[in-house]
Amino acid sequence: MIITCKDSSFRLRYYFYEEILKELYGLIIMAKRDEVLDRKKLVYQLYKILNITQDDTDNTEFNTFFDSKILNKIDFKRRKSKGQFVTPSILANFMAKWVLLNQKPKKILDPAIGTGILIKEILKSIKKENGQNKFRIYGFDRDNLMILITKINLFENKGHLDLINEDFFENNLEEKFDIIIANPPYIKSNKIERLSLYHQVVSNSVGVDLDKFTGLYALFLVYCVTLLKKRGKLAFIIPSEFLNANYGVKVKDILLKNIRIEALIYFDTKDFVFNDVMSSCLIVLIDNSDFSPEHNIKFIKTTTINNLDDIFNVVTDNSYIKDGKLKQNIANLIYSEYKVKQLNPAKKWISLFSNKRKNYGELEHFIPLGFYYKVIRGIATGANNFFTLSESEINRWKIPERYLLPIITKARDISPPIFTWHDYNQLKNDDKKVYLLSIEEEIGNASVKRYLDTGIEQEIDKRYLTRNRRIWYFMEHREVAPVLIKVFNRGKIQFILNDTACLNLTSFHGIYPNDKRFMRFNKALISFFLSEYGEDTVRLQLRHYGGGLKKLEPSDVEKILIPDFTEFSNADLTRLDQCFEQYTELSREGSQERTLKFIDEINHIFGNLFEHYSFFEETM
Ligand SMILES: C[S@@+](CC[C@H](N)C(=O)[O-])C[C@H]1O[C@@H](n2cnc3c(N)ncnc32)[C@H](O)[C@@H]1O
Known part of the structure; x- marks a missing residue:
């Protein structure tokens, strides 16, 4: 049976809630007084008010549970x-x-x-x-x-x-x-x-x-x-x-x-x-039973909701646990336990869901990212739409190549963890804005002048950033960043290997090695952030925002702890590079399942290294 709604979706989204509430009021009063004794009658009236037509009133749809179907009709912001x-x-x-x-x-x-x-x-x-x-x-x-x-x-x-x-x-x-x-x-x-x-x-x-x-x-x-x-x-x-x-x-x-x-x-x-x-x-x-400071609290982390039966067993049956560990591993589930007396409310507890029992903050072999890298915000043009151009725009305005630099403009144009020339050309062919108008001298070229005149017509020269430049269209100078990080992140923080000579706008911060020798660690660095350990150190550093959009400042990124790659063997670094390459190749092909093998291996490489340093702190 199809339930259709007569209202236009616009009206539904923006006005629905207020309108139905007014109409529902009478029904609610009746229901409160219990004058409407029949569920079917209630459902029918609700459908009528919601303007939902129902072809067959005897259909089982009447017996289903109302939740998202109705809630979905209520404006998201209101909900x-x-x-x-x-x-x-x-x-x-x-x-x-x-x-x-x-x-x-x-x-x-x-x-x-x-x-x-x-x-x-x-x-x-x-x-x-x-x-x-x-x-x-x-x-x-x-x-x-x-x-x-x-x-x-x-x-x-x-x-x-x-x-x-x-x-x-x-x-x-x-x-x-x-x-x-x-x-x-x-x-x-x-x-x-x-x-x-x-x-x-x-x-x-x-x-x-x-x-x-x-x-x-x-x-x-x-x-x-x-x-x-x-x-x-x-x-x-x-x-x-x-x-x-x-x-x-x-x-x-x-x-x-x-x-x-x-x-x-x-x-x-x-x-x-x-x-x-x-x-x-x-x-x-x-x-709410009696408990002592020796009582063990179970910390269970799961990466799926398909193992709730296992979780139920682990929570309710202590025979699944021995010496604070699961007797048998359960896929996608990490178990740890802490005594009440070990837990410190002033500390952050998310990291306790990891079975490594590690505290990166006090591990001497970890260093802040800023120790080896400088993090710098992207180029602020003052008017992205004007200062970045697509292929068709440069042809139309006949802008010579020497005034243009390749640029990454939008975070959504990139799929982490790598950006290649192939990706760049794809964006170019799609006529996306991939050129930055980069002028560092007063201009003599007639066609560029003509283009700049249109900027003056649009009063781009009067904006805050542009009017504070010596010449309003002079672009700030930046080196190409070999590693990028998205400034706004929902969920996992995204690092990208920039395998091109493209500059970046402010939707990314650039990560620049302090010394050319550290370029060697770029792939290992991004692999680290693909691993569960990288996720942990990012989380430890950044306040936990739940589902919110996180805006990262360069100084936040410089504080994130990373392993000291100078202590890694050549074999480990080479293997991390290979895993990174195979991972990116497979994720490009869309073989998500096969990529997991490489994430596992990356986890394994870092896991082996950290086990050596791991320790158990008495108070978490
Ligand atoms: C997340 S929903 C929970 C829905 C339901 N219990 C479930 O599990 O799907 C929270 C509900 O709390 C209601 N609510 C919000 N503030 C409240 C308050 N101060 N007192 C009682 N209910 C409240 C909202 O109207 C909403 O229906």
């Missing part, structure tokens, strides 16, 4: 401002299964219920585990629409449900819960409407004032910890940001002191994304 993103159901199922294990709960809480997916999974498992024991579920959401959708989604279980359309922090809850499960909203502290009230509530409940930059999800977590009954269980899916961020120090401290953290599961994967909101997420599993 983002309310923190509305749906938990993938296999993660919801994992969390529900864990909280219900060995529990006969009477009171269950979801403080930010959204479309109800977590509670749906609870209800599925509770029937298996609990028989028909009496239990009540309390679900909060500030948003009317979410409450309505949950009401429809969980219609058959409405006897067990209290859906409360209120701000969770304003509810002055006095009771405690056997189970708390949540995917709380991710809204940055500067975007939260009632921030001071939330801080007040949390501060009253834990007796600590949290940092004013604390993300809303962390306020939910800390508050909920205080609402958990003795021996109760809590599972939250949240961004991993607090593990490394400054505001997280107090959050980690409160958790360590007050509650037994069973496991932290860090998803370093693109298997699912919360619509760009967070790139790396974390499941926090908490059990």
Whole structure:
């Protein structure tokens, strides 16, 4: 069956939410008063308001769970401002299964219920585990629409449900819960409407004032910890940001002191994304039983969500673990454990998910990148569109070659980790802007003059950068950078070997060896950043921004720790060069799977070298 929507997509994106909310209001009131007793009737009315036509009202579509289908129709910005993103159901199922294990709960809480997916999974498992024991579920959401959708989604279980359309922090809850499960909203502290009230509530409940930059999800977590009954269980899916961020120090401290953290599961994967909101997420599993400083907290990192059964076993069954390690390796999963007394909330915890137990900051064989390289921002033209030209433009204006230099203009024109002449020619053939108008003397050439006159007509000579030059069109001078780094990065930081004589604009910083001899290390350097160790040192250096866009300053890059390549054997350096070349060749061919072999080998080469230096610090 096809569900079609009559509205134009433009109208839907920008006006949909306000409009339907107005219309939905009546329906919500009815649903609240329980005047609409039939789920089908509710669904039908909702479809009508949403302007969705349905060919066959008896179709099974009526029985499906509403989440992304409806949420997708709501303007993304609006959803983002309310923190509305749906938990993938296999993660919801994992969390529900864990909280219900060995529990006969009477009171269950979801403080930010959204479309109800977590509670749906609870209800599925509770029937298996609990028989028909009496239990009540309390679900909060500030948003009317979410409450309505949950009401429809969980219609058959409405006897067990209290859906409360209120701000969770304003509810002055006095009771405690056997189970708390949540995917709380991710809204940055500067975007939260009632921030001071939330801080007040949390501060009253834990007796600590949290940092004013604390993300809303962390306020939910800390508050909920205080609402958990003795021996109760809590599972939250949240961004991993607090593990490394400054505001997280107090959050980690409160958790360590007050509650037994069973496991932290860090998803370093693109298997699912919360619509760009967070790139790396974390499941926090908490059990409010007694614990001692000797209690081991499980740190699990996975690069896929397809091994949740294995993760469940590792979390719940200690026979999978021996001497702090997995008895048998599990693909895509790294396991470490730390005693409560070993953990220091003031330190960054993301690196603890690595099984190498290393602390690069204190390893003498690592040096800041700035020791061997200078990092310099790209050329700022003052008017990229004017000072860079395509092949057809230089032909049209008859600009002589001697005034032109090859240039890389846009980050999206490049696919890391290498840029070759072949790539450059491809861009040229596509008529992209690949020439920089590079003039360092007053001009006599008539055709260039004509082109410059058009710049004056457009008042390009009056812009801040151009008017501060001796002659407005004189371009700043730069050497070609053999290695480039993207200035804006989402997720992994991208380094590129520049195998051409192209200059670069400000979308890249250039990385220049301080000494010609260090050119020898360029491929090894980029290989290092392809390895898991490079990812770790980048992460250690740069504050963890979750899914945000990271803007790197040259000084940030110079601080990143790299191995001291001068200590490497020739054989290792040559092998790293070969791995890099084979990796780039295969990734160009699109054989992603075959490239993994070389990443493994690169990891292996660095792994062997670092094992020698690795050590275990008493306090992490
Ligand atoms: C990330 S969604 C969670 C949805 C659902 N629990 C899930 O797992 O898919 C967060 C929900 O919290 C709601 N919310 C935001 N601030 C809230 C507050 N202060 N009190 C209660 N609910 C809130 C939003 O409307 C949104 O539906």
